[in-house]
Amino acid sequence: MKKVKSVFVSALAMLMAISAFTGCTSSSTNASSAASSAAASQESSAASSAKEIYFLNFKPEIADKYTAIADEYKQKTGVTVKVVTAASGTYEQTLKSEIAKADAPTIFQINGPVGYSNWKDYCADLSNTKLYSYLSAKNLAIKDGDGVYGIPYAIEGYGIIYNDAIMKKYFALSDKKTTVSSAEEIKNFDTLKTVVEDMQAKKDKLGIKGVFAATSLKKGEDWRWQTHLANIPFYYEFKEKDANANTISTGLAQSEVEFKYAPNFKNIFDLYLNNSSTDKKLLGSKSVNDSMAEFALGQVAMVQNGDWAWATVSSQKGNVVKSEDVKFMPIYTGMSGEEKQGICIGTENYFAINSKVSKEKQDASADFLDWLFSSTEGKKHIAELGFIAPFNTFSDSEMPTDPLCKAVLTWQNKTDVTNVEWTFGSFPSQNFKDTFGADLLQYAQGNETWEDVVNSVKDTWKSEKANSNS
């Protein structure tokens, strides 16, 4: 009994100690105890600049390259860059636990205005950094008042990627049901639908399993639909509300959405589902990699994805797709005037610097980013990473050379089309997207009607907005 009591007493003491500890950290306003102790140790070692910074990487596919960059930077400057990579789809939770540590990430990534509002307390003002001064379009940065809190570092684009070799084979057929004679001539949804359905009917002749790669709807693998495809109807909806404003900021201001162009979403989504290599009832087990593998092996002619996908395609074992055959087509959904619509170009990758680490570490982090995006060595790495960097330090010859990145640049420079912004930066939360994806799976499997999906999207938008405001 006595022992029980003593355990109890020590537990109680612990509780008091903890409440005192948490009480103290939550009441301090400008710096966490971790940051101040880091600062203290900095002072005691009498170093004028930090010797180690910590970069929390978002993209697992290029983790090795970042490690190589860190090594090179250490040799050059003596500053150690600790690179930690979050596993795919776990960035937010890794950040959440890493940032609470005494050795917190000094450079991390936010995914847009919504990400910024989540991590506001940790984002340092970057308006005086060199990196911001390089930014070619200043309106791309995430701003709040006078401060700049997130700097985009890679422009990306997505659309329907097609394999021109298969398309040419189809257009050479004598019994094709369409009048167009090349994939470039497909300029609207109706033409696309005719071509796709005819191709699907002749799939054996073309030697493919289906026109579109599997519409991957496995949980966590559905972002191509609930985020990227959903971008298009919402882009038009928000553009209509305010034609001159950025659709992201218009979207952020909406507490409710109409999902007015849901029929257009359904148009293209049904086309994907019904003309695919995979039966739509089986899509719940397919991942993005499955789809990209089908494309790389030449089993399908088209797949909706972005320029980052080239790495997956080219490294696929048995890849038969030639780089000159890989092209982008805009995602047509049957909007009026879509002949002038381009592919979706934007960014969701923003660097932020942790405001709760010591000033020296913040400066060292900014120096590292400066080196990476302005020195010759750094820029070479960036091009290898396949980033289309939106900085004026890059000349055209320093841009990445893979076919999809080049295609994005071509589309970006076209003057006769309007490329679609990445409006999905305004989607209220990850939960909104996940719920949307789950509903799409239910729709594909025949467990929900299209009306259910539309209503669910509207309801979730409303409830998630209400939550984030509280």
Place this chain on the structure above:
Amino acid sequence: MEKSLKKYFPVFVLPTLIAFVIAFVIPFIMGIYLSFTKFTTVTDSKWVGIKNYVTAFSNKDFLHALIFTTYFAVISVVSINILAFLVAYFLTRGIKGSYFFRTLFFMPNLIGGIVLGYIWQVIFNGVLYRFDMTLTSNAQNGFWGLVILMNWQMIGYMMVIYIAGFQNIPRDLIDAAKVDGVTPLTAMRHVTLPLMMPSITINLFLTLTNSFKLFDQNLALTAGAPAKQTQMLALDIYNTFYSRMGWEGVGQAKAVIFFIIVAAISLTQLYLTRRKEVDA
């Protein structure tokens, strides 16, 4: 005795106690504290009272997960224990190769839940493809998938405990019953079962708590799909905490509720089955 116990108490108990306090007591108390706060990182929190608990109880995902988990626990506790009991019964009959089978049945328990989940996902989907279905076509597929997976994994472990129980039954009691002319079924009912109660207690406890706390297998096999319909409590808590910004406190509150539920159910079960235990 008492004195030396006191003297050596720090030497033997303190290291474990410290580890226990650091790895269990502190996080536990911190967790309870955090369930009353709004926080993003655990070192930076703001008191909000019982708001998180209100949100947790009005959250339909949580209630659905609770019901789903309860169904799952009932089905798997019953099936695992019956099957494990039968397997143990037959493997103590002196059948040739008993030891080999015991080892074989125990093996699944040595594989981690995530690995098992992915392997079974491939197996189930391979079979279901023939019927134009996947594991996530509807909630039933996921539910029975989880039950089968859990059975496959847990039966071996429970079997070992039952075998130990069977081996502890004095042979002479059974023989005496036989001399008295009882049928094997009556012997089972009135001699074997009462003597097996200690094993049954521990097995029910293990299966019940493990079914309620199931996480790895759930995450790997279905991840809650379709539409969170196969999401169990632990996974719901994890998703609330990690994939919803600003909901960390609610996730924490759910975890505290979860703890209370699991503790209440398993303590009740322990009390009820312990009463039935007898000495040979």
